[in-house]
Amino acid sequence: MSVKILRSISELADIAGPIVIAAGVFDGFHLGHRAVIERAIGDARAVGGTPVVLTFDPHPAAVLRPQSAPALLTSTRHKLRLIADAGIAHALVLDFTTEFAAQPPEIFIQALADACRPLREICVGEDWAFGKDRAGNLSLLTALGKKLGFTAVALAPVSVDGKAVSSTAIRAAVENGALADAARLLGREFGVLGTVIEGRRLGRTLGFPTANVRPESEQLPPNGVYAVKAVKAVVAAEGTVRADPARNEKSSPPRSVVGYCGIANVGVRPTVSGEVAQRLVEVHLFDFSGDLYGCDIEVFFGRFVRPEQKFPGLDALRAQIANDVADVRGMFA
Numbered sequence: 476m477s478v479k480i481l482r483s484i485s486e487l488a489d490i491a492g493p494i495v496i497a498a499g500v501f502d503g504f505h506l507g508h509r510a511v512i513e514r515a516i517g518d519a520r521a522v523g524g525t526p527v528v529l530t531f532d533p534h535p536a537a538v539l540r541p542q543s544a545p546a547l548l549t550s551t552r553h554k555l556r557l558i559a560d561a562g563i564a565h566a567l568v569l570d571f572t573t574e575f576a577a578q579p580p581e582i583f584i585q586a587l588a589d590a591c592r593p594l595r596e597i598c599v600g601e602d603w604a605f606g607k608d609r610a611g612n613l614s615l616l617t618a619l620g621k622k623l624g625f626t627a628v629a630l631a632p633v634s635v636d637g638k639a640v641s642s643t644a645i646r647a648a649v650e651n652g653a654l655a656d657a658a659r660l661l662g663r664e665f666g667v668l669g670t671v672i673e674g675r676r677l678g679r680t681l682g683f684p685t686a687n688v689r690p691e692s693e694q695l696p697p698n699g700v701y702a703v704k705a706v707k708a709v710v711a712a713e714g715t716v717r718a719d720p721a722r723n724e725k726s727s728p729p730r731s732v733v734g735y736c737g738i739a740n741v742g743v744r745p746t747v748s749g750e751v752a753q754r755l756v757e758v759h760l761f762d763f764s765g766d767l768y769g770c771d772i773e774v775f776f777g778r779f780v781r782p783e784q785k786f787p788g789l790d791a792l793r794a795q796i797a798n799d800v801a802d803v804r805g806m807f808a
Contacts, residue, residue, distance in 0.1 A: 478564060481566065481567040481568070484590050486590075491524075492595070493523075493591075493596075494525050495527070495598065496594070496597045497511050497598045498599050500530060500642075502534060502642045503549055503642045504557040505640050506660060506661065507600060507641070508600075510633050514628065516561075516563070519595075524595055535571050538572065545643070546694040547693050547694060548642055551568065553667075577607050578606060580605050580615060581611075584611070588623040593625075595625055596626045599613070599628070600629065600630055601630060602632070603629070645660045650697075654776050654779070666774055667690040669690035669772060671770055683793075686760070686767045688772050696776060698782065699741060699781060702803045702807070703774055706775070735761065735762070736803075737758055737759050739757060740757045741757075
């Protein structure tokens with residue numbers, strides 16, 4: 476399913492009402508976020524209306540406190556893919572700027588209500604805050620709803636194993652390599668989305684061609700080798716990159732490459748001299764042949780295999796990769 480991206484509040488007037496909005500940053504699109512969005516979908520269906528996800532780009536922390544902003548779990552493009560997978564057809568992505576942050580909360584909600592035809596509901600997490608100095612809270616949203624004719628719905632945090640699900644907790648789990656814990660809080664395996672960039676084609680020389688992925692989301696698990704339990708890529712029918720739907724570009728019909736298992740290295744490839752120190756996700760897909768340069772690829776991480784290490788030469792590296800591939804193939808088998 477594709478999602479239509481709206482870039483201004485006024486575009487809500489073009490959507491058939493009544494409109495039910497699920498609002499939030501939704502970084503990571505975890506179980507708590509999904510609960511808010513699923514509630515909006517269900518409530519919109521009940522009144523014959525349209526659910527719309529409202530989110531922000533960039534992450535508000537990147538604007539309000541850039542020196543201490545957390546690493547992202549999902550870039551905006553990645554988040555929009557997950558939103559589309561959840562069954563949402565419309566997403567309002569607002570530019571988060573210092574000017575926007577300085578807007579009184581009442582003005583923001585009034586603009587939403589004025590644009591919708593009509594606005595039936597705004598669904599949020601119970602700790603959601605909005606507007607200048609985060610002055611907008613559930614109490615104010617409820618009062619504004621009574622005044623403007625919509626219902627404010629707030630959902631309590633979702634808990635897993637007695638622990639509240641949050642982007643902060645998931646980020647810490649990924650950073651520490653606790654991917655099973657992150658998966659439980661996400662409700663899916665942790666993954667990153669990035670673009671395949673051209674490298675030195677060394678993997679092909681070693682007998683294990685790889686896709687070098689530069690992730691859009693900043694948070695990566697610790698450097699090392701991982702079993703990749705699922706990989707998804709989308710390229711156009713003749714092998715060109717599919718247009719980014721968020722930019723409303725045109726492209727030829729997409730061809731999906733879905734469900735390939737493989738092995739991935741996260742890190743800086745210390746054995747190969749001359750490589751830049753930027754961390755990459757280097758993926759070898761089992762039994763796949765084709766050109767993925769320039770296409771988007773989504774990598775979901777499974778079991779940790781071993782730490783990244785420097786080998787005395789390419790022969791030793793090749794032998795270790797062969798062992799790693801055999802190990803992971805056996806696991807999937």
